[in-house]
Amino acid sequence: MDLFTDYTLRTVALGAAALGLTSGALGSFAVLRKQSLLGDAISHAALPGIALAFLLTGSKATPVLVAGAAVAGWVGTLAVMKITSATRVKEDSALGIVLSVFFGFGLVLLTFVQKRPDASQAGLDRFLFGQAATLLHRDVLLISGLGAMALLGAALFWKEFKLLAFDPDYGASLGFPMRAVDVILTTLLVVSIVIGLQTVGVVLMSAMVVAPAAAARQWTDRMGRMVAVAGLFGAMAGVSGAVLSSLTEHLPTGPTIVLCLSGLVVLSILFAPNRGVLWESVRDRRNRSRLHMDAVLGNLDDLARHHADPQHGHGAAVLEAMHPGAHRELREMEAQGWARRTGNDEWAITPAGRGEAARRAGLRGEDER
Amino acid sequence: MILAPEQEIQWIAAVTAAACALPGVFLVLRRMALMSDAISHSILLGIVLAFFATGNIASPLLIAAAAATGVLTVTLVELLHRTRRVKEDAAIGLVFPALFSIGVILISRYAGNVHLDVDAVLLGELAFAPFNRYSWGGVDLGPRTLWVMGAILLLNAAFIGAFFKELKLTTFDAALAGALGFAPGALHYAFMTLVSITAVGAFDAVGSVLVVALMIAPPAAAYLITDRLPRMMALSVVIGVASALAGYWMSYLLDVSIAGSMATCTGVAFLLAFLFAPERGVLAVARRRARQRWEFAQAILTIHLLDHEGSPQAAEESRERHLHEHLRWAPDFARVVVRRAEGAGLLTRTGEHLALTDEGRASARETMAGV
Numbered sequence: 001m002d003l004f005t006d007y008t009l010r011t012v013a014l015g016a017a018a019l020g021l022t023s024g025a026l027g028s029f030a031v032l033r034k035q036s037l038l039g040d041a042i043s044h045a046a047l048p049g050i051a052l053a054f055l056l057t058g059s060k061a062t063p064v065l066v067a068g069a070a071v072a073g074w075v076g077t078l079a080v081m082k083i084t085s086a087t088r089v090k091e092d093s094a095l096g097i098v099l100s101v102f103f104g105f106g107l108v109l110l111t112f113v114q115k116r117p118d119a120s121q122a123g124l125d126r127f128l129f130g131q132a133a134t135l136l137h138r139d140v141l142l143i144s145g146l147g148a149m150a151l152l153g154a155a156l157f158w159k160e161f162k163l164l165a166f167d168p169d170y171g172a173s174l175g176f177p178m179r180a181v182d183v184i185l186t187t188l189l190v191v192s193i194v195i196g197l198q199t200v201g202v203v204l205m206s207a208m209v210v211a212p213a214a215a216a217r218q219w220t221d222r223m224g225r226m227v228a229v230a231g232l233f234g235a236m237a238g239v240s241g242a243v244l245s246s247l248t249e250h251l252p253t254g255p256t257i258v259l260c261l262s263g264l265v266v267l268s269i270l271f272a273p274n275r276g277v278l279w280e281s282v283r284d285r286r287n288r289s290r291l292h293m294d295a296v297l298g299n300l301d302d303l304a305r306h307h308a309d310p311q312h313g314h315g316a317a318v319l320e321a322m323h324p325g326a327h328r329e330l331r332e333m334e335a336q337g338w339a340r341r342t343g344n345d346e347w348a349i350t351p352a353g354r355g356e357a358a359r360r361a362g363l364r365g366e367d368e369r
Numbered sequence: 370m371i372l373a374p375e376q377e378i379q380w381i382a383a384v385t386a387a388a389c390a391l392p393g394v395f396l397v398l399r400r401m402a403l404m405s406d407a408i409s410h411s412i413l414l415g416i417v418l419a420f421f422a423t424g425n426i427a428s429p430l431l432i433a434a435a436a437a438t439g440v441l442t443v444t445l446v447e448l449l450h451r452t453r454r455v456k457e458d459a460a461i462g463l464v465f466p467a468l469f470s471i472g473v474i475l476i477s478r479y480a481g482n483v484h485l486d487v488d489a490v491l492l493g494e495l496a497f498a499p500f501n502r503y504s505w506g507g508v509d510l511g512p513r514t515l516w517v518m519g520a521i522l523l524l525n526a527a528f529i530g531a532f533f534k535e536l537k538l539t540t541f542d543a544a545l546a547g548a549l550g551f552a553p554g555a556l557h558y559a560f561m562t563l564v565s566i567t568a569v570g571a572f573d574a575v576g577s578v579l580v581v582a583l584m585i586a587p588p589a590a591a592y593l594i595t596d597r598l599p600r601m602m603a604l605s606v607v608i609g610v611a612s613a614l615a616g617y618w619m620s621y622l623l624d625v626s627i628a629g630s631m632a633t634c635t636g637v638a639f640l641l642a643f644l645f646a647p648e649r650g651v652l653a654v655a656r657r658r659a660r661q662r663w664e665f666a667q668a669i670l671t672i673h674l675l676d677h678e679g680s681p682q683a684a685e686e687s688r689e690r691h692l693h694e695h696l697r698w699a700p701d702f703a704r705v706v707v708r709r710a711e712g713a714g715l716l717t718r719t720g721e722h723l724a725l726t727d728e729g730r731a732s733a734r735e736t737m738a739g740v
Contacts, residue, residue, distance in 0.1 A: 036459040037403055044578065086651050087643060089397075093589045096402040097639055100582035104632020111625040129473065203410075203578075207466035214455045214463055250477045255470030262467040269454045277452055 012132045012199075012246050015140040016238035016257070019196040022147035023205075024212030024234025026154060026192040028227045029185055031213035032165040037095050038077065038186075039209030042193050043202045044099035045076025047106025050127050050197070051113055062139045062198065065127075066146075069194040076102050077186050103202070130201030130254035132242040143195045150191045153184070154227070161185055162223055199242060201254040208234060211261035218272035237261040294360050295322075296329035300339060300349045301357035310349070313342025372511070374499040375621070381498050381515050382617050382631060385574050386583050386609035388522035391529055392564045393584035393609075394602050397592055398540050402585045404561070407446065407461050408439040409568045409580040411468035415439070416569070417475045432517075432569050439565025440558065442468060495574050495627045514574050521570040528563055529602075532556065537598060575628040583609055586635035590642035593649045612638045666706045669696060671715055671733035674725045687723045 023039075030038055049072025050065045057064050076098045083094040126134050154161060160181045163171035172178045189209070196205050216230035241257030270278050299322045304310045319326040330347055333339035338353030349357070372380070396402050415438030419431040442464055449460040503510040510516070529536065538546040539553045546553050564584075571580045591604035616631030623630075644651050673696060677686040685691060692703040707723065710716050715729035725733070 031456075031459050034456050034458055036456070036462040037406075040403075040406070040462065083643065086654070087593055087649055089589050089592060090400050090402075092400050092402040093397050093585055093592075096406055096581050096585035097589055097636065099406065100578050101586060101632055101636030101639070103578045104582055104626075104629040105636065107626040107629030108620075108623070108633055109625075111629065112623065115624065204466050204470060206462055207470075210459050210462035211466075214459045218454060252473055252477050255473045258466045258470040259474070262463070262470075265463055269449075269452060275454060277454065 008133070009243060009246055011137055011140050012135050012242045013239045015135045015143050016132060016199055016242035016253075017235040018140065018144040018147045019192075019199060020208065020212070020234030020236070020238025020257075021231040022150050022192040022234075023196055023208040024216070025227045025231035026150060026189050027209035027234070028213040028216065028223075028230045029154075029161055029165055030189060030209055031217065032223075036210045036214075037092075037206065038080070039189065039193055040206035041076055041080055041095045041099040041102075042073040042190055043197065043205035044106075045079075045102035046070070046073040046194055046197060047103050047127065047202050048072050048109050049075075049106075051106055051109030054113060055109065062136075063142055066142065066194050066197070069127075069197055070190055072102065073190045073194055074187065077190065106202075126201075127197050128201050128203060129252045130197070130199045130204070132199045132253035133246050135199060139198065143199075146191055146195050150188045151231075153188045157181065157184060165223070199238075199253055200257055201252075204254040204258050207258045207261055208238075211258070211265050212237065215261070215265045215268040218268040218275045233261070233264050237264060292323070292325070293329050293332065294364070296326045297333065297338065297349075297353065297357045297360065299323060299326075300333075300347065301354060304349045304354070310354075311342070313346030313348045316345045316347060319347070377499045377512050377515065378495055378627070379614055379617050381495065381512065381518060381574055382613040382627070383610045384515065384518045384522055385571050386587070386613035386631070387606045388518055388525055388567055389571055389580060389583035390587045390605040390609035391522075391525045391602060392560070392567055393588040394591070394598075394605050395529075395536055395540055395560065396564065396584060397588040398598075402581075402589075403458075403461055404443065404446075405564060405568065405584045406578075406581045407442050407465035408561070408565050409572060409577040410465045411442040411472075412436070412438050412565060412569050412572060413472035413577065414468045414475075415441075416572075417472045421475070421479070432566065435569040435572070436562060436565040438468065439568060440562050442565075443558070443561045498574060514570075517570050518574065521567055525563060525567060528559070532559075536560065575631060579628045579632045582632035582635045583613070586632075586639045587612065590635075590639045590646075593642045593646040608638050608642075609635070663706065663709055666698075666702070667710045667713065667715060668733070668736045670706055670710055671725060671729045672737060674716065674723060675730055675733040678725065678730075684722070688721045689718075689723060690721060 027039065030036060046069035049068035049070070051068075052072070053064050053068025054060060056068075079098050080091070080094045083089050083097070084091050089097075160171070160176055163174075163176060164178060164181050164185060168178045168182075171181070193205055193209065196208055200208055212230040212234035213226070215233050216226045216228075219229050220226050237257055237260040241260045242253055244260075245251040245253040245256040268276075270276055273279065296319060299319055300314065303314045303318070304312070307314075316327060316330060319330065323329075330339060333347075333353060334341070336352075336356075337350060338356050339347050339349050342348045393405070396405055412435040415435035416431050418438075419428065419434035420426060422434075423430050445464045446457070446460045449455055449463065450457045455463065498514040499512045501513045503513050503516055535546070535551055535556055538549070538551060539556055543553050567584075568577075568580050571583065575583065587609035588601065588605040590608050591601045594604055595601050612634040613631050615637075616634035617627060619625075619634060620627040620630035642650065645653075647653055670692070673692075674687055677683045680686075686695065689703060689707055690700075692698050692707075693700050696703070698706070707716070707718065710729070711718055714726060715732055716723050716725050718724075
């Protein structure tokens with residue numbers, strides 16, 4: 001298969017896997033902390049950093065540009081924090097301002113760069129939508145190295161990050177410096193975002209943070225598993241998107257990866273065990289039909305009890321009046337041998353039916369206790 | 370009236386900024402600022418699909434289709450949120466990248482050589498707006514974008530004027546609005562349609578990301594300056610238009626992206642409000658805190674002196690040097706507080722000994738009564 005023989009393809013796939021793994025895992029914390037859109041602000045804010053790094057050093061080398069992106073992304077995050085803490089402007093507005101203003105400033109710098117004689121477009125455009133095909137072997141080493149550092153950081157501060165995500169006040173009361181923990185986590189998030197910019201692009205990188213975590217959340221209620229599954233999903237989508245776009249002309253990498261992720265999210269929300277919407281509707285239906293059956297069986301049982309002859313048939317109309325739609329349950333009871341027809345639409349409970357009614361009443365009693 | 374292309378661009382920029390600022394006020398107040406981000410991205414899909422259907426980039430159908438995609442975005446976000454499987458912010462972050470990605474892929478695969486490319490969509494092409502003109506019966510009526518944005522500005526003003534009371538109520542007290550029999554849901558969707566239409570129009574001029582800048586930054590700046598809704602709306606429009614014009618000139622002088630410069634200038638405007646807004650600006654808050662600190666220290670000092678006045682320890686307690694011991698004040702701090710209180714006529718100083726004036730006594734009593 002191409003993936004194992006084609007050098008470029010293997011490079012691209014490895015790079016995409018590394019960045020998907022990192023952003024998926026770190027994104028879990030952001031999503032749990034309701035900071036899903038912080039990633040959007042960070043990735044947009046990185047653009048002026050890329051342009052400035054080029055302007056200041058004249059180098060297009062990926063490590064230089066990534067460093068610039070990281071500094072700018074970090075400054076953008078600090079700006080969001082400062083705006084929300086120092087003024088009454090809410091977080092959504094602060095994020096909107098930072099992402100659009102930094103991005104606009106980035107465009108100013110990019111158009112400025114393009115005028116320079118030595119620019120030759122500077123290849124900075126690839127950071128808008130991402131071009132996995134431009135990944136070189138050493139870029140992949142950089143992505144993997146930084147990604148591994150970010151993941152290692154998350155492992156080191158696992159307990160602190162968990163506290164931050166679920167109960168920062170409790171963490172503070174235990175004596176953890178929660179503000180510092182917040183800054184560390186945000187820094188790792190910035191790292192996981194900037195390493196993806198060349199492949200996915202600044203515009204769509206936020207999806208790499210949100211989508212794997214949102215999908216993973218459906219499969220488990222445990223933090224550790226969620227982070228692992230999110231990393232796996234991120235890597236899967238990264239590899240499939242990057243490989244698809246490298247093999248197809250005119251298929252930009254970022255959007256392709258995002259659509260792979262969207263597919264994973266939809267599948268997870270519909271079909272994940274327990275939390276899946278589909279299973280929930282199956283459960284709902286089963287519960288509803290059990291409740292209906294409880295009601296009709298109980299009604300027929302009561303009628304029989306209050307009649308001299310337990311075998312006496314009762315009109316379905318009575319049962320319909322007590323529980324609309326009772327006919328369906330009556331036919332089901334007949335099939336189960338819990339009731340029988342005694343005449344024209346008249347029904348009597350069988351001994352088996354009385355047993356079943358008693359059993360169900362017993363179960364309900366247990367539930368109530 | 371004949372306008373030079375540069376003047377036309379400035380008119381377009383100003384009208385676009387005003388049209389964006391009006392709905393932006395309510396987005397900021399309703400904490401839905403990021404819906405503008407989501408809508409401005411996902412309308413790309415509507416534009417692309419309508420363009421494929423009509424083959425005409427200037428077709429009015431594009432605006433209708435794009436606005437419909439905007440409303441679709443809002444609906445999908447709510448639908449996703451209502452499954453209770455993801456939080457609202459995550460829902461926004463899931464929906465718009467997906468729709469935007471489909472749009473980008475369609476463009477790059479099928480529209481590679483027509484006048485619709487991704488850069489234009491993201492960055493806007495305000496510089497080319499004067500080339501695309503309306504004419505009627507051979508008479509040139511001016512650039513198309515100016516007409517479109519002018520119409521959207523009027524539409525926004527008319528909608529907000531007509532439903533001002535309802536918008537205000539649903540923004541500040543949605544529960545009360547529901548209880549009074551307003552239909553917050555219907556109004557919400559009508560308003561989001563308006564935001565979508567505005568985003569589509571502005572998208573053409575300034576590109577998707579910068580729509581967000583024009584919609585959010587000026588109202589957020591105005592929010593720091595005033596507490597009154599009508600004044601906030603007026604200020605937002607003024608700030609937006611001023612940033613747009615300043616941005617135009619910045620781009621003209623530096624020969625850089627117009628839309629980027631406009632966004633940068635909205636950021637500068639917000640930064641100015643952030644720092645210098647009269648009551649809520651960072652500097653005003655810092656100055657107020659500092660003043661309160663001194664006033665508090667003076668109040669403590671007068672109360673301390675009043676407490677010990679006439680008591681056996683008075684001579685000891687009223688020495689400046691002892692403040693350090695009794696109030697745990699650093700000597701330098703104590704000296705400044707004493708000088709300030711003396712300057713304010715609250716006490717007199719003879720050597721090391723401090724004595725309250727009548728005014729100081731009254732002030733201390735007043736402070737204690739207030740507590």
